[in-house]
Each structure stands twice: as C-alpha cells, then as structure tokens.
Amino acid sequence: MSASTALLTDRYELTMLDAALRDGTAQRRCVFELFARRLPGGRRFGVVAGTGRLLSLLREFCFGDDELKFLRDEKVVDAATVSFLEGYRFSGTITGYREGELYFPGSPVLTVEGTFAEAVILETLALSVLNHDSAIATAGARMSIAAGDRPLAEMGSRRAGESSAVAAARAAYITGFGATSNLEAGRRWGVPTMGTAAHAWTLLHDSEEDAFRAQVEALGTDTTLLVDTYDIAEGVATAVRVAGTALGGVRIDSGDLPIVAAQVREQLDALGASQTRITVTSDLDEYAIAALAASPVDAYGVGTSLVTGSGTPTAGMVYKLVARQDAAGGWVSVAKASADKSSKGGRKAAFRTLDAGTATSELIAVSDGFEQLETAAAHPDARALQTQLVVEGEIDTTAEGADGVAVARAHHARVREELPVRALALSRSDPAIPTVYIDA
Amino acid sequence: MSASTALLTDRYELTMLDAALRDGTAQRRCVFELFARRLPGGRRFGVVAGTGRLLSLLREFCFGDDELKFLRDEKVVDAATVSFLEGYRFSGTITGYREGELYFPGSPVLTVEGTFAEAVILETLALSVLNHDSAIATAGARMSIAAGDRPLAEMGSRRAGESSAVAAARAAYITGFGATSNLEAGRRWGVPTMGTAAHAWTLLHDSEEDAFRAQVEALGTDTTLLVDTYDIAEGVATAVRVAGTALGGVRIDSGDLPIVAAQVREQLDALGASQTRITVTSDLDEYAIAALAASPVDAYGVGTSLVTGSGTPTAGMVYKLVARQDAAGGWVSVAKASADKSSKGGRKAAFRTLDAGTATSELIAVSDGFEQLETAAAHPDARALQTQLVVEGEIDTTAEGADGVAVARAHHARVREELPVRALALSRSDPAIPTVYIDA
Numbered sequence: 001m002s003a004s005t006a007l008l009t010d011r012y013e014l015t016m017l018d019a020a021l022r023d024g025t026a027q028r029r030c031v032f033e034l035f036a037r038r039l040p041g042g043r044r045f046g047v048v049a050g051t052g053r054l055l056s057l058l059r060e061f062c063f064g065d066d067e068l069k070f071l072r073d074e075k076v077v078d079a080a081t082v083s084f085l086e087g088y089r090f091s092g093t094i095t096g097y098r099e100g101e102l103y104f105p106g107s108p109v110l111t112v113e114g115t116f117a118e119a120v121i122l123e124t125l126a127l128s129v130l131n132h133d134s135a136i137a138t139a140g141a142r143m144s145i146a147a148g149d150r151p152l153a154e155m156g157s158r159r160a161g162e163s164s165a166v167a168a169a170r171a172a173y174i175t176g177f178g179a180t181s182n183l184e185a186g187r188r189w190g191v192p193t194m195g196t197a198a199h200a201w202t203l204l205h206d207s208e209e210d211a212f213r214a215q216v217e218a219l220g221t222d223t224t225l226l227v228d229t230y231d232i233a234e235g236v237a238t239a240v241r242v243a244g245t246a247l248g249g250v251r252i253d254s255g256d257l258p259i260v261a262a263q264v265r266e267q268l269d270a271l272g273a274s275q276t277r278i279t280v281t282s283d284l285d286e287y288a289i290a291a292l293a294a295s296p297v298d299a300y301g302v303g304t305s306l307v308t309g310s311g312t313p314t315a316g317m318v319y320k321l322v323a324r325q326d327a328a329g330g331w332v333s334v335a336k337a338s339a340d341k342s343s344k345g346g347r348k349a350a351f352r353t354l355d356a357g358t359a360t361s362e363l364i365a366v367s368d369g370f371e372q373l374e375t376a377a378a379h380p381d382a383r384a385l386q387t388q389l390v391v392e393g394e395i396d397t398t399a400e401g402a403d404g405v406a407v408a409r410a411h412h413a414r415v416r417e418e419l420p421v422r423a424l425a426l427s428r429s430d431p432a433i434p435t436v437y438i439d440a
Numbered sequence: 441m442s443a444s445t446a447l448l449t450d451r452y453e454l455t456m457l458d459a460a461l462r463d464g465t466a467q468r469r470c471v472f473e474l475f476a477r478r479l480p481g482g483r484r485f486g487v488v489a490g491t492g493r494l495l496s497l498l499r500e501f502c503f504g505d506d507e508l509k510f511l512r513d514e515k516v517v518d519a520a521t522v523s524f525l526e527g528y529r530f531s532g533t534i535t536g537y538r539e540g541e542l543y544f545p546g547s548p549v550l551t552v553e554g555t556f557a558e559a560v561i562l563e564t565l566a567l568s569v570l571n572h573d574s575a576i577a578t579a580g581a582r583m584s585i586a587a588g589d590r591p592l593a594e595m596g597s598r599r600a601g602e603s604s605a606v607a608a609a610r611a612a613y614i615t616g617f618g619a620t621s622n623l624e625a626g627r628r629w630g631v632p633t634m635g636t637a638a639h640a641w642t643l644l645h646d647s648e649e650d651a652f653r654a655q656v657e658a659l660g661t662d663t664t665l666l667v668d669t670y671d672i673a674e675g676v677a678t679a680v681r682v683a684g685t686a687l688g689g690v691r692i693d694s695g696d697l698p699i700v701a702a703q704v705r706e707q708l709d710a711l712g713a714s715q716t717r718i719t720v721t722s723d724l725d726e727y728a729i730a731a732l733a734a735s736p737v738d739a740y741g742v743g744t745s746l747v748t749g750s751g752t753p754t755a756g757m758v759y760k761l762v763a764r765q766d767a768a769g770g771w772v773s774v775a776k777a778s779a780d781k782s783s784k785g786g787r788k789a790a791f792r793t794l795d796a797g798t799a800t801s802e803l804i805a806v807s808d809g810f811e812q813l814e815t816a817a818a819h820p821d822a823r824a825l826q827t828q829l830v831v832e833g834e835i836d837t838t839a840e841g842a843d844g845v846a847v848a849r850a851h852h853a854r855v856r857e858e859l860p861v862r863a864l865a866l867s868r869s870d871p872a873i874p875t876v877y878i879d880a
Contacts, residue, residue, distance in 0.1 A: 005602070007623040007624040007626075007627055008597070008602045008603075008605065008606070008622075008623075008624050009622075009623050009624075010595065010597055010598070010621035010622065010623070010635055011621050011622075011623055011626075011633045011634060011635035012621065012635030012636055012637055012638055013635075013638075014623070015635055015636050015637060015658075015659065016637050016638065016640070016641045018658055019637075019641070019654050019655050019657075019658035019659065020641075020644070020654075022654070022657065022658050023654040023657070023658070025644050025645060025654070028644060030640075030644065032640070057602065066627075067627075070623070070626070070627045071623075074626060074633065076623070076633070116640075116644055120638075120640060123598070123638070123640075124597050124598050124602075124605075124621075124622075125602060127598035127599070128597055128598055128599075128600060128601060128602035128605055129601070129602055131598060131599055131600075132600060132601035132602075132604070133601075155450065157448070157450055157564050157568055158450070158563070158564050158567035158568055158571060158759075159567070159568075159571055159754040159756070160568060160571075160572060160601075160604075160754070161568060161569070161572035161573075161600075161601060161603060161604035161607055162445070162448045162497065162564075162565060162568040162569055162572075162603075163448075163601060163602075163603035163604065164572070164600075164601035164603065164604045165448070165564075165568055166448070167601055181450035181451050181452065181564075182448075182449075182450065182451075182564075183447040183448075183449050183450070183451055183454070183510070183511075183516070184447040184448050184449075186447075186451075186510070186514060187447055187506075187507075187510045193451045193514065193516070194451060195450055195451035195452030195453075195455055196452055196455055197452055197455060197456050197459075198452055198453070198456065198560075198563070199760070199761070199776045199778070200456070200470075200472070200556075200560060200563075200760070200761040201456045201459070201460075202776075203761045203764070203774040203775075203776060204460065204465050204468060204470065204556055204761060204764055204774075205465060206766060206767065214459050214460075214462065214463035214465070215459050217459075217462065217463070218455075218458055218459035218462050218463070219455065219459065228778045228779075229776045229777070229778065230776070230777050231777070253778065253781070254778035254779045254780060254781045255778070255779040255780075256779075282781075304754060304756070307754075308753040308754055309753075313748040313749075313753045314599040314600070314744060314747075314748055316599070316744070319598075320639070320640065321639070321640040321643045321644060324643070324644055326646060327646065334643040334644075335643070336639045336642075336643060336669045336670070337669070337670050337671070338639070338668045338669065338693065338694035338695070339668075339694045339695040339696075340694060340695075341693070341694045341722075
C-alpha cells in the first residue's frame with residue numbers, strides 16, 4: 001500500500017486539471033477558501049480541528065509510480081497531465097485559523113493560494129480532514145462545557161472507522177477531554193490513554209469475585225472495577241470486599257445513571273469507600289452529561305455520541321474559488337450564485353472583535369488586494385484569526401505532530417474563555433456571535 | 441508511520457490481556473460474537489460490510505518494535521505481556537456472514553474463536569470496521585432501493601474522514617451504487633470512478649461559455665456540464681449552444697430539484713437535446729431520491745447523507761464473550777445481564793428461513809457444543825448464513841481485495857431479492873423479519 005495521499009481525491013479535480021492544462025487556465029493564480037456556510041445542528045459555535053493532520057497529509061500528497069499508473073490505466077487524465085503530476089508538490093501558500101480556534105458561518109478557516117492546477121486538487125483532502133475533525137471537536141467542546149471540572153475520557157473508537165477513530169481521539173483531546181482509550185492516538189499524537197477492563201473480563205472468570213481479584217492483583221487497588229455485568233449492588237459489594245475501601249473506582253456502563261449513580265455512591269459510602277470514584281460510560285452525550293451535573297459522578301467516558309459528532313457527523317465545510325487572475329494577470333473576485341449555496345467572492349482577513357475579553361463578532365474584511373487587508377489587520381479591538389500554515393510550499397512544522405496537538409489544546413482552552421455566556425447553552429440556536437463583513 | 445494495525449485498539453484489551461496472563465485465564469479458549477442488539481434508526485434490515493477490509497487489516501495486526509516500545513514506555517503492559525505480543529499472530533478461527541449479506545438483531549455477524557489472549561484484543565478493530573462499513577452499506581442499500589433502475593454515484597468523500605471516505609465508497613458499491621468520485625477506492629477496491637467538473641471550473645473562466653467550451657474540447661460532447669453556477673436556464677442554453685444537441689448530460693447541484701429537473705427537461709427537449717441526461721446531486725438522501733421518482737431525472741449523485749449513514753453513522757454492533765472454557769476445560773455459555781444491554785450466551789449457527797424464495801425469519805440455533813449446531817444446519821427450508829473467514833489463523837484470501845468486493849456486490853444483489861416487500865419501505869419500523877432462537 002502506497003503512503004501517498006494523492007488519490008484521496010475526487011476524480012473531477014483531475015478532470016478539471018486535465019482540461020485546464022489544455023486551455024491554458026491551469027496557470028492562473030487562484031484563491032480557494034474553505035469555510036462553513038452555516039453551523040449544522042444548531043450549534044452556537046464551531047471548533048476548527050484537523051489542521052495539523054492536514055499538513056502532514058499534504059506532505060505525502062505526491063504522485064508516485066503507482067498513482068500515475070492507475071490514472072493512466074483508467075484514462076483519468078492524458079499524458080500531459082501525467083507529466084505535470086509526476087513533479088507535483090504544492091508550492092503555494094496556505095493561511096488558516098489556528099487549530100483549536102472557534103469558527104462561525106463564513107469564517108475563512110483555510111485559504112489556499114496557488115495556481116489553479118496546484119490548488120484545485122487539494123479540495124477533497126482538505127475537506128475530508130477538516131469536516132470530520134471539526135465536527136468531532138465541536139461536539140467535544142460542548143461535552144467539555146457540560147462536564148465542567150469533571151474529567152472526560154474518549155472511548156468511541158469502536159463506533160468509528162478505524163482511522164477516523166484515531167483522528168476523533170485527537171480532536172476530543174484538543175477540546176478538553178483528558179484521555180482516550182485509543183492506543184494509536186497515544187502513540188501518534190501524544191494523547192494520554194486509559195482503560196482497565198470490559199465485561200468480557202468478568203465473564204471469562206468463574207465468578208465476578210475471581211475477576212475482580214485478578215484485576216486488583218494485576219493493577220493494584222487504585223484500579224477501576226466494572227460493576228454492572230450482573231447485579232450492580234452485588235458488584236459494588238464484591239468490589240469493596242476484594243479491593244478494600246481504598247478501591248480507586250467503579251465503572252457503571254448501563255441503567256438509569258442518575259438513579260444508579262446515587263445508589264452506588266450511597267452504598268460505597270456505607271461500606272466506608274468514600275474516596276472510591278464513580279465513572280459512568282453508558283451512551284453519554286452532552287445532554288446526558290449535563291443531566292448528571294448534580295449526581296455523584298466523578299468522571300465520564302464518552303463513545304458513540306462523540307465520534308459521530310453528536311448528531312452532526314460532518315461540519316459541512318466547502319472549498320470554493322473566491323478570487324483568480326484574469327487573462328491579463330489582474331485579480332477578479334468570483335462567486336457562485338446557486339440557490340441556497342451562494343458564496344462570497346474575494347480574499348478575506350478575519351478577526352474576532354472583543355469587548356472586555358468577550359467575543360462580540362466575527363469580523364471579515366473582504367478585498368481584491370492584499371494591501372487593503374493589511375490595513376484591516378490594524379483593527380484595534382480585534383484578534384487576528386489567521387496564521388500562515390504553508391508559505392511557498394514550506395509547511396509550518398510546529399503545527400504537526402504531538403507538539404501541534406498540545407499547542408492546539410492550549411489555544412482552544414484560551415479562546416473558549418472568550419465565548420459569551422449564551423454560547424455555552426446546549427440547545428439549538430443561532431451562532432453566538434454575528435459574522436460581519438466589511439469592505440477593506 | 442508503521443503499517444501495523446495493532447494499536448487500533450482500546451487500551452483495556454491489553455490491560456485485560458496483561459492480567460489474564462498473570463492469573464492463567466489467558467489460555468482459556470473463548471468464543472466472542474460480534475452482533476447488533478437492534479437496528480438503529482428504525483431500519484428494517486442491515487447490510488454487512490467491511491469483512492474483506494477487516495481480513496486485510498487482520499493480516500497487519502502484529503506488534504513490531506515501534507508498537508512494543510510504545511506499550512513499554514507508556515507502561516500499558518508488563519514485560520511478560522510484551523513477550524507474548526512480540527510473537528502474536530491470530531491463530532484462531534473466525535466465521536461470519538458473507539460480506540453484502542443482510543443482518544437482523546442478534547445475527548452473529550462475526551464469531552471469533554481462540555484463546556482469550558488472542559481473541560480479546562481484536563475487539564476494537566473488528567467493531568470499528570464493521571460498525572462503520574455496515575452503517576454506510578445499510579444506508580446505501582436503502583438509497584439503491586429508492587433509486588430503482590436509475591444509476592447512483594457516491595460522491596461524499598469530502599464529508600467523511602479521509603480513510604473512512606474510501607471505505608464508504610467501497611460499501612456503497614457493494615450495495616448497488618455504480619461508481620464513486622473517490623480515486624483511491626478505484627485503485628484499492630476496483631470501484632469504477634466518475635466525475636467531470638466543479639463550480640470552480642466555471643468560476644475560473646471569464647465566462648460560463650468559455651468554461652463549457654474548454655470542457656467539451658477536453659472531454660468530448662458526451663461529457664456532463666454543471667449548469668447551476670449562475671442561472672440554470674441560461675446555463676442550459678449555453679451548454680446546448682456550445683456542445684450541440686448531442687450533449688451527454690447536465691448536472692444540477694442546487695434548488696428545488698423536482699421543479700428544476702422538470703424545467704430543465706422541458707428546456708432541453710425544446711432545444712432538441714432530448715437525449716441529454718439530467719444528473720442531480722444536491723443533498724440527496726433516500727427520501728429525496730424517492731421523492732424524485734416521478735421527475736425526469738436520469739442519475740443521482742449522493743454525498744453527505746450516504747457517508748454519514750443517513751442519520752445512523754454507526755451500526756451499533758458489539759463484541760461479546762458468549763462461551764468459554766472453565767478451569768477443567770469444559771465449555772460454559774456466558775452472558776451479561778446489564779439493564780438493556782444483556783447478551784445471549786452460547787455458540788450460534790444462523791440461517792435465513794425462506795418461503796418460496798422470500799425470507800421469513802432469522803433462525804439462530806444456540807448451543808454449547810458444535811455437534812448440535814451441525815444438526816441444526818440440516819434445516820430444510822433455510823439458507824446457512826455463516827462462512828469460514830479464518831481457519832486456524834489462515835485468512836480466506838478470496839474475501840479480500842477487489843475480487844472480494846465484486847463477490848460481495850453480487851451476493852448483496854442476490855440476497856436482497858429475498859427481502860419481503862415490507863422491508864423495502866423507507867419509514868422507521870421494526871425489523872422486516874423476526875429473529876427466532878432455537879436450542880440446538
């Protein structure tokens with residue numbers, strides 16, 4: 001299997017490239033913009049994630065012998081295009097929101113500038129990564145808000161495609177989850193990993209007591225015992241009998257959690273295990289977490305709902321041409337006018353205006369030229385949102401790898417503090433701040 | 441990046457392995473079963489997909505230096521477990537439903553038999569693949585039913601994680617889609633690829649006419665022109681003026697499709713382009729496709745809804761221990777009793793009973809022993825659903841690769857013919873046939 005990411009691409013991008021090389025438009029410089037027209041699911045804000053992953057995948061976006069053979073054999077492109085692709089490396093410039101940043105409708109999350117030929121073929125890869133990871137991150141941030149100071153663990157790998165699962169663990173960590181069950185996310189992105197035992201562990205043994213005893217012997221009394229394989233009250237009693245009152249924790253993975261958690265807390269306290277923590281893990285989403293705020297729960301494990309974006313599995317971002325050179329080399333803003341799918345032409349510079357540290361608007365300066373945008377960047381009460389990710393083909397390595405994830409996590413925590421209170425409610429609504437366009 | 445799939449695993453599986461190697465239970469032979477307790481989203485049937493992918497990933501499921509170093513450094517397991525994992529190859533037996541087969545609540549989609557040590561650590565990988573791919577396949581089958589004889593193309597890569605996108609294209613093809621936009625799915629799985637041009641193609645040019653002319657010159661008059669960048673009626677007029685009445689097709693990606701499709705058909709006919717096909721691609725799902733049945737549409741392109749499972753992005757399958765050896769080597773059926781999450785212990789043999797070729801029930805014979813299941817397999821009016829995928833560690837290579845996909849697609853088409861009429865309705869309901877358990 002080739003490590004190239006070049007065929008993670010929709011065929012029409014190469015078809016357009018092929019035709020553009022023929023008619024000479026391939027060399028026109030273009031500005032493509034990746035943005036969301038709206039926040040699906042009635043979200044009040046979105047969270048950008050995937051940027052660091054995209055940069056690493058961009059590094060592998062080149063056409064080797066295997067890729068070129070496929071394109072030739074399938075007659076996707078002609079010989080001239082094969083020649084072009086043979087030497088392809090993206091040599092343009094990409095600016096974008098920092099990973100972990102918030103976004104709103106119209107936010108220019110990514111701006112890709114280069115020739116039509118080199119920029120058009122990045123559409124699918126860029127959208128796949130950012131649409132998936134941002135959907136998970138947005139759901140993760142809502143869960144993190146609902147959980148408050150209680151720790152959250154991501155454990156949804158089994159309910160997502162095997163590679164998306166790793167990306168989901170990474171996105172969740174950026175938005176405030178403390179750990180993941182996914183070992184690959186630990187290795188690749190430095191996300192702390194966690195996990196003790198499944199129901200199979202109890203069922204493997206001749207009795208629940210045997211299972212608990214073996215686990216405590218292997219992992220120590222500070223481990224977390226899963227107590228709901230048979231009867232929860234018996235499970236809790238057995239757990240404390242085996243591990244003693246210093247037992248680290250019990251996990252409950254079924255039942256009506258507010259009721260069960262209260263019962264288990266009462267039982268643990270009565271048995272003298274008042275420091276034993278209760279972790280709950282059954283079909284939680286941000287609403288269930290919020291409903292447990294007053295319950296004696298110490299930690300949450302979230303699976304399905306997180307990795308499927310809690311009802312919004314894709315961020316719905318699009319990749320649109322917004323400016324290009326004409327035949328004479330002048331710049332032209334362009335936009336499509338399709339019903340409900342119109343785009344706004346022109347280059348954009350984006351700022352978050354703040355009032356005493358609280359976000360008040362997403363301010364987007366639109367222009368045909370760069371000079372005007374630089375003037376707009378001098379806006380006094382606003383934070384500039386874009387940073388340079390790729391400059392003339394050189395990728396910003398600080399955004400990649402585990403270090404990039406740590407930076408994104410810290411950035412997200414910081415900018416979430418800027419959200420107005422109304423952004424923190426979970427119900428469906430309009431975006432928490434308006435998007436305001438100004439002509440630069 | 442290592443090609444090993446071994447860390448696509450939840451940490452608790454290795455923690456259990458570690459503890460089981462200490463207490464001696466690691467060598468108990470076990471039967472794990474992968475099944476769905478229910479069909480989420482009110483589906484009337486499910487479609488198994490991912491089996492061939494899983495077998496290829498299983499081939500790469502081994503622990504190399506990089507994986508072992510991570511596990512040691514992070515203290516996930518102790519030295520004895522590292523030694524065990526160093527030589528790990530799955531040496532057990534896996535039986536399962538053929539890829540493309542239908543499934544219902546309780547269907548033993550996969551049965552993994554081996555020692556606890558070797559079988560427990562496959563849980564996450566098996567579930568990730570089958571939950572994702574089966575969710576897409578189930579949505580795809582519903583869309584295929586709604587589309588009837590009209591061709592369907594998958595074009596949702598941009599709305600799914602970049603690797604899941606490839607798997608989604610594969611799953612859609614198995615359920616009757618004719619093509620995908622995803623080039624990697626073409627290369628890896630032999631799925632036919634398609635695609636011509638995006639709105640960026642039109643916007644790149646100084647006029648829509650320039651864009652259409654260049655496309656027709658590059659791809660011939662049989663190409664499909666995207667006519668909704670500006671005004672659809674003008675776009676159609678320009679398309680026929682440029683390409684002539686032999687124009688292959690037009691694509692509409694916005695607007696109120698039943699109305700727009702009728703207008704475009706009328707306009708094309710009036711212009712003499714009565715053979716020009718109409719493809720629609722705007723936010724389609726199985727309901728929108730059904731609503732277009734009476735409209736003059738020739739082909740559908742489906743994106744977001746397909747790759748996100750049309751509201752059901754995961755199949756919700758679980759991997760549970762159902763039988764194991766006791767200390768004396770005898771077999772014991774085991775099952776958990778958790779509220780709403782109980783499982784049914786025992787080995788299972790599965791059959792679809794038929795009446796004049798129409799499915800009447802999912803018949804599942806449950807037993808502690810193999811002999812009884814063999815007797816059950818003699819059931820006269822029933823089709824046996826399970827096949828051997830891995831025998832003592834040897835993987836069935838015919839289920840892998842592009843050939844496996846072609847076989848799965850043919851199998852799906854055949855077994856879908858067995859569905860009763862009530863299974864073909866799109867509304868939420870109970871499973872189309874009951875699951876019946878018998879003691880073998």
